[in-house]
Amino acid sequence: MTKKSFRKIWFISLLSTSIPILAGALRAEVEDLVEEEKQALPEVPAGMIEALGHEEFKKRHAGQRDLLVWGKKDLKGSITSLYRVYREAEDPEIRLRSREVLKALVILKQPLPGQGYLGIQMDTARWKDEEGMLHPAVLITDVRKGTAADLATLRADDLITGVDQVLFDDLAPTRRLADYIRSKNPGDKIILKVRRGKEHLELTASLRRRPTALDEINQWGVLPVLPQETEMDEDYFQEWLKKQKKKERKAPKE
Template sequence: MRIVSCHRSWLWLLLMVGAGPMVGWAVPPEAGPPADVLKRLAAEDFKERQGGQDALLAWGRRRPKEGMEWLYRHATTETDPEIRRRCLGALREMVMDTYRREGEGYIGIMMQAVAAVVPGDAGNRFGVRITFVVPGGPAAKAGLPVGGLIVGAGDRIWRDADAVQDLQKWIRARKPGSKITLKVLRGNAVADVEVTLDRRPPEVERLLPFGDMPDAGRLQREAEEAYFQDWLEKRKARK
């Protein structure tokens, strides 16, 4: 009977240990990036320093919470200005990862609903005529031209003049970084055009009603920098 009791006691202990850390047991803290990465940040060769920053960013992205804290701490306390700058650069990219996941999708065009004749479809169809392409925006990068006619988006087609409102709503419901497929009429055929959406800059709504044509690249850079500076201020306030 004693032997059975002893075996049960050991079994109970093994189950408790296997279930996870026991109260009072020390859990080692998250280690920083490999030492060779830090050495590369201060290397003489520019490509080596850039490679070190890329490796640091990859390390941080594998553990976002701990990585951002580590990068912030070293970006503000390192004595070597080059290491501080590289840590800040990697931190900015990680904060931008968060920024790009938030907000609404943005394609960067002005548009007008028009009646359309689509090959293979005898029914009434409407399309979206592109009247302006924001330089540097997603549509421009995808090669969509002014005058182009969009006759579908994903599995959507339009049979009334609400095409513009429907397309706008559909795009804005998607996250920045999403890839969408637009059906574009080219001659007597419909071509698929893939577009990678950006995050919608807040200034777009303010500028367009007044006829100002926004520079998408500039607006995105300004919005990203403002977001990063706000993140830094909030993190600094936490101490």
């Protein structure tokens, strides 16, 4: 046997003994990490889970509300823990209500992708300051129900005089506001400077996703029917659930 052949045999023999050892060590390390992650996850309070299936509607509703408050304290961990509760629940009421809380937490943690959307119809206007000077503004002519604008308590006839550090000029305040909002991401917060009668307000709005239907204006210039915010949330949550199920199928079985 030549020295070269001997070295090859020795190297192959070394690999055959080393690889199983390394693989075993790696497997043990992964198992330890998984176990640590499980231990670090917050445990869903048993009382809240039981309340979701209570025979009294008020108790079920209160349990769902309390569970949402609990989940907001640690979005990442609570989502993982609550997903397990949802998947394992046998009581249909617990499964339904845990799903609604889970969806709300998922939307909070992972805002819908796309451009920012406030949810108002607007027109150009002017407002007069104490010295009689006129300034450009955006007049809100309508507020779409359930949108960021609605949740921020904006109203029809409110005047938006600025947003964050942006002040409007005389050219096109509506275009300036629209472009600024679309430059933001869903979930971003903006501060709107608002005049409501004699009041000067600063209202914070958490932007949602701009509906793609807004860009599909027909040949007569009529706006299409827009999807409800709840429909967009449900579509996103369905996609999220599909991803979780794929992860479950790929995960090694214990």
